[in-house]
Amino acid sequence: MFELSLLCPEDRVEVLGDALDALDALSVSVEDADARTDAEQALFGEPGMPPPRQGWQRSRVAALFVNEAAAQQAQQLLEVQDFLADCRVLGVTQVVEQDWVRLTQxxxxxxxxxxxxxxxxxxxxxxxxxxxxxxxxxxxxxxxxxxxxxxxxxxxxxxxxxxxxxxxxxxxxxxxxxxxxxxxxxxxxxxxxxxxxxxxxxxxxxxxxxxxxxxxxxxxxxxxxxxxxxxxxxxxxxxxxxxxxxxxxxxxxxxxxxxxxxxxxxxxxxxxxxxxxxxxxxxxxxxxxxxxxxxxxxxx
Missing domain, CATH: 3.40.50.150 (Vaccinia Virus protein VP39)
Structure with missing residues (x-):
């Protein structure tokens, strides 16, 4: 699998996630781009309730694709969209196969x-x-x-x-x-x-x-x-x-x-x-x- 990752402001997280879903991403995740730094922000949500916010001030959005060609095609299609103006493409990287049971443990x-x-x-x-x-x-x-x-x-x-x-x-x-x-x-x-x-x-x-x-x-x-x-x-x-x-x-x-x-x-x-x-x-x-x-x- 290959991961396409982007850096975007909070107000672009939802539209970017929707676009990645439409481009057949296997999964889309959002995390604080400033995690483990002094600028990290804590967000507390409650199960069954709407999220307090869609993302962080600087959010890293990562989407998994079945192969490199699909990830690169998604990147090319996103780069011409107006809503990507304040976002930055971080790149496409291969996700190394792992022992997920051992990793979870x-x-x-x-x-x-x-x-x-x-x-x-x-x-x-x-x-x-x-x-x-x-x-x-x-x-x-x-x-x-x-x-x-x-x-x-x-x-x-x-x-x-x-x-x-x-x-x-x-x-x-x-x-x-x-x-x-x-x-x-x-x-x-x-x-x-x-x-x-x-x-x-x-x-x-x-x-x-x-x-x-x-x-x-x-x-x-x-x-x-x-x-x-x-x-x-x-x-x-x-x-x-x-x-x-x-x-x-x-x-x-x-x-x-x-x-x-x-x-x-x-x-x-x-x-x-x-x-x-x-x-x-x-x-x-x-x-x-x-x-x-x-x-x-x-x-x-």
């Missing part, structure tokens, strides 16, 4: 949540300092421990689970609402929770959660949202701000007296609206912040 290293609690892909050795660990491979369901929202939830579980109350487990009965890969529910089990319900609207997520739980040797119950019944000492929901607002009365109704509500998937600019949405039931407060995302918690 190399992008996922063990993740340290705390100094002694790690998320480790199955193809990696456990770090020597890992007293607790979750074996988890990237899959279709959200939640591999690499996203800030997941890491903050895991840190909260680890810190809470490390406390030693006078009676019972500090996490108690746990509900993981929108479980994805099941990583939060599995972490709760690793830190001693004995009754765990992991629920999601996606059947693929439930299958993934069940497999991951079995692989990690923990017991939990995975099911659709109606699986959640009664009150829980710990209610976890790492979703997004919009559904969290809608779910406020439901999630709060599941929190036991003196129980903990833990919410993630919230951008820093969304904190006030989440506080307002939950104010009739609990006083939400920011408990952690990472890379523009926040973790919000409350005690019922």
């Amino acid at each position: 190399s992008q996922f290293a063990p993740v340290d949540i705390t100094p002694d609690f790690w998320i480790v892909p199955t193809w990696h050795e456990l770090p020597a300092q890992a007293r607790r660990s979750i074996r988890l491979d990237p899959g279709l369901a959200f939640g591999t421990g690499t996203h800030p929202t997941t890491r903050m939830c895991l840190r909260w579980i680890a810190r809470r689970g490390a406390t030693r109350p006078a009676s019972g487990n500090p996490l108690g009965r746990v509900l993981d609402y929108g479980c994805g890969s099941g990583i939060l529910a599995i972490a709760a089990a690793k830190f001693g929770a004995t009754e765990i319900d992991a629920v999601d609207i996606d059947p693929a997520a439930l299958d993934t959660t069940a497999r991951n739980a079995q692989a990690n040797g923990v017991q939990l119950h995975a099911g659709l949202p109606d699986r959640a019944q009664g009150r829980y000492q710990t209610v976890l929901a790492n979703i997004l701000a919009a559904p969290l607002r809608v779910l406020a009365p439901l999630l709060c109704a599941h929190v036991a007296p003196a129980g903990n509500l833990v919410l993630a998937g919230i951008l820093e600019r969304q904190v006030d609206e989440l506080k307002a949405a939950y104010a009739p039931w609990v006083p939400l407060e920011v408990a952690d912040v990472e890379d523009g995302w926040t973790l919000m918690t409350a005690t019922h």
